Each structure stands twice: as C-alpha cells, then as structure tokens.
Amino acid sequence: xxxxxxxxxxxPASPKPSTSGSSQKKxxxxxxxxxxxxxxxxxxxxxxxxxxxxxxxxxxxxLFDGVHSLNLGADSSLHTDLKEWNSLLGLQSHSSTYCCxxxxxxxxxxxxxxKGATRRTLGGIRExxxxxxxxxxxxxxxxxxxxxxxxxxxxxxxxxxxxxxxLIYGNDWRSIYDVVPLPELxxxxxxxxxxxxxxxxxxxxxxxxxxxxxxxxDTHSIRMDAHQGKGFKGxxxxxxLEKAHELALDKALPKELVHFxxxxxxxxxxxxxxxxxxxxxxxxxEIYAFEKAYMKLGISVTPKAHAIFEHLPEFLELGYxxxxxxxxxxxxxxxxxxxPVWLNYPSNPSKPLQVGTQHHKALLKYNSLR
Numbered sequence: 001x002x003x004x005x006x007x008x009x010x011x012p013a014s015p016k017p018s019t020s021g022s023s024q025k026k027x028x029x030x031x032x033x034x035x036x037x038x039x040x041x042x043x044x045x046x047x048x049x050x051x052x053x054x055x056x057x058x059x060x061x062x063l064f065d066g067v068h069s070l071n072l073g074a075d076s077s078l079h080t081d082l083k084e085w086n087s088l089l090g091l092q093s094h095s096s097t098y099c100c101x102x103x104x105x106x107x108x109x110x111x112x113x114x115k116g117a118t119r120r121t122l123g124g125i126r127e128x129x130x131x132x133x134x135x136x137x138x139x140x141x142x143x144x145x146x147x148x149x150x151x152x153x154x155x156x157x158x159x160x161x162x163x164x165x166x167l168i169y170g171n172d173w174r175s176i177y178d179v180v181p182l183p184e185l186x187x188x189x190x191x192x193x194x195x196x197x198x199x200x201x202x203x204x205x206x207x208x209x210x211x212x213x214x215x216x217x218d219t220h221s222i223r224m225d226a227h228q229g230k231g232f233k234g235x236x237x238x239x240x241l242e243k244a245h246e247l248a249l250d251k252a253l254p255k256e257l258v259h260f261x262x263x264x265x266x267x268x269x270x271x272x273x274x275x276x277x278x279x280x281x282x283x284x285x286e287i288y289a290f291e292k293a294y295m296k297l298g299i300s301v302t303p304k305a306h307a308i309f310e311h312l313p314e315f316l317e318l319g320y321x322x323x324x325x326x327x328x329x330x331x332x333x334x335x336x337x338x339x340p341v342w343l344n345y346p347s348n349p350s351k352p353l354q355v356g357t358q359h360h361k362a363l364l365k366y367n368s369l370r
Contacts, residue, residue, distance in 0.1 A: 035333040039367045045359045046349070051087050051164050064168045070179060077181050079328040082190075082303060085180055089122070090129050090164030094303050098161035101303075102176050102311050111300035113310065122179060123172025128162035175318075182307060182315055184275050184323035185234060185332055190304035191267060192240055193231035198299045199260040206254055215252065216240060234332070241268035259296050266290040270308065274316060277324035284313050341366045 030036035042061060047053050058064055070078075082094065085101045092099060097107055105117035118124075135154040142150040156163040168179065200212035216222040216232075220243050225233040232240055244264035247253060253261065270290050273280025280286060291309045294301075301309070316322070344365075347358040 033327070033330060035330045035337050036370065038330045038334050038337075039370050040334065040338065040363050043359060043363055045355055049084055049087060051090070051167075054084070054087055055167055058167050066169065070168065070171045070174065077326055078179070079181075079183065079326070079331055081186050081328075082183065085183075088168065089120075089125055089166045089180070090162060091125070092156045092161040092163055096161050097157040099303055100306060100310075101180055102307065104160040105306070105310065107301075107303075107306075113301055113306045115310065120176045121173050122166050122168060122170075122176075125162045126165050126172065128159045129165045132156065132159040132163055177311075177315055177318065177320055181320065181326035182312060182323055184327045185329050187304050187308060187312075187323070188271060188275060189231065189233050189237040190302065191308060192237040192264070194299065194302050194305065195260060195263055195267070195294075195297065196240060197231065198297065199257060202257055202260070203254065215247070215250070216243075219243075219246075219250075234329070238271070240264065241271060244268055259293070263290070263293040263297055266293040270312075274312065274322045275324060277322055279316060279322045283316060287313055338362070338366055341369075 042057065044053075044057060047057075064070075080088065082101060086093060086099065089101065091101065098104055099107060100113075100117075101120070103117040103119050106114040108114070132154060139150060139153055171179065196212060200210055203211035213224055217224075220239065222232065222236050222239050222243070224231060225236060231237075241264055244261055244267075248258055248261035248265060266286070267290050269280075269286050270283070272278075273283045273286050287308065294305060294309075312323075320326075342359070342362045345358040345362040347355045349355060
C-alpha cells in the first residue's frame, strides 16, 4: 500500500508524575443507585395506568414472557408504587375490602385489619381470578336469557379482591415477597403523611389554620410537595420524622396532640432501623412500639401502615434484609428529573402523532444525559 496509508507509529506517552501513597481507583461519576444512572427504555405519554393498558405495554415489551418470567438475575428486583402493584397482580384498588398486596387480610370498617391472614402467591391470585371471571360470565349469561333467579352479581371481595390474572406469568408458588418487595419510599412518605395530615386537621381545629404545615415551614423550612396530592415527599418526609422530637417539646403543640409527635418519633426509630441498609437488633420490638403508638391516635390503618405492622417484621425475619436494598427512590426521582427535559419539547395534545414524536425526542435527550 502507499506509504501515506500506513498507520503512523504512536508516540510514547509522556510519563505522569507519580502520586504519593496508593494509586487512586477511578470512581464512577454517579452512584449506581441514583437517578443519574437511570435510563428510560419505554414511556407512554398521556396513557392511563389501567390493567388493560399496562397489559398491552408489557406484552409489547415481552418483559414477563416464559414460564418462569421472574428470573431477573442476582440482586435484581421489580419496583413500582402500591397502586400499580395491585394492577400488575390483578387485584382491586386500595379502597376495596381485600386490598393488601401481600396477604388476604380483610380491612374492617373500624379501620383495623385482620391479623395473620393467608399470604398471597401468583398462583393463588391467578386461580381466584379465574373463578371470579367464570362466575361473572355465568351470571351475565343467565341475565341475558332472562332467568328469574340469577342471584347477586359476583363481587371481587368474594374472591379476596382477585379480579384479573396477574400480568407476571409463571412463578405460581413463589413467595410474594420475591415478586413484590416492600417499597421503602412509598411506605415512608405514605405513613408519615397520613399521621401528619390527621395531626394538621386536629391542630387546625384549635388555631383555625393549617397549623402543622405552618410549623414545619416556619420552624424548619420544610415545605409540602404539591406533586400527586397534599403532603411531604421523599426527603421532606424524612426531615419531618427527624424533627419529631422537637415537635413533642414545642409548647405551641396542644398537649392533647403530643401523642401524634410520639407516633412520629416511634416511626422514625423504625425507619432508622430498617428502611436503609442497616437493620436494628431490636427492630421487631421497635415496630411493635410504633404500632402501639399509632393505634393510640385513633386514625385509620392505611394499607401502607398495615404493611409495616404485619409484613415488615415477616419480611425481615425471612432474611430479605432491610428495605434500603429495594428502594424505588431513583425511579420516583425520575418523574421530577425528566420533566425539565420534556418541557423543552412542546407539542399539541390534540395531535397524538406529534406528542409521540416529541416525547421520543425528549427520551433520547434524557438518556443521552445519563
């Protein structure tokens, strides 16, 4: 070949000054658990999170194909919020009687829950959902033929809230904790906000204003997050728990409401002992102490509070470890993280094709920044 096409010999690199001490290892630019490492592989702008829509998306992606579709690999797990977990598993919403994601416990009218109920499995949910669908089909057939006695229409609560087959195939008798790890962030913010909202309502009856929210903002500069309802999200919820001891000592808080501050203190102890990557030696006792403090408040036991009282001790005792290893912090933070990028790609909502094109461009830009 011509001499000009031959590769030129590389010049030897100039020697770098030796660093004192041990050679420094190259660290990653961002934490592997943070939102800066997260990439969006699919998104459907403006599409509601219904069972049928999610089913179409998962079928297109092929995420759960195969007999044993949960072979995610070592140190891998699925994450979503509680609402979407129930949709993925084919369960009714959290306003229903049997709405717990992990067990068939009944939610009583007085706000308490049945203890020690049967734990769910994908196979159990699938079987009950088929029974419900079969009973519903037979009822409609009788109605269409004008039967005189067709009885009441089958309800989801008669089948422990199992109304659709799980969108995750196979793994019928695998522990539900393998499929659905407890979502650390949603439990933290959900329980904190439920206590705070009730405290604010009680305190406001005395002062005539949003007393607790005003105390949080004026005293500690902790503001409510308007995203998805009223309350504190993520780090702000954590700050509220850290300031609970100061709230208990604050003279502005009426004496008859101090037990709310004590409940927040007890929950803070549980969070420290099990919501990170450290597990307290006394965590079971600490969870029980929080449950006692919570029940003194006289407020309803939400599905998230039920999960902490009933399922967190079991989750830890079975050796799954503290919840920090299953945190959905990065995926939740991506909602805020993606929004500024998406705002740079305007589109007309009445033109779906344009929305899709712009959304795709925004996703490409977002991922290029990861």
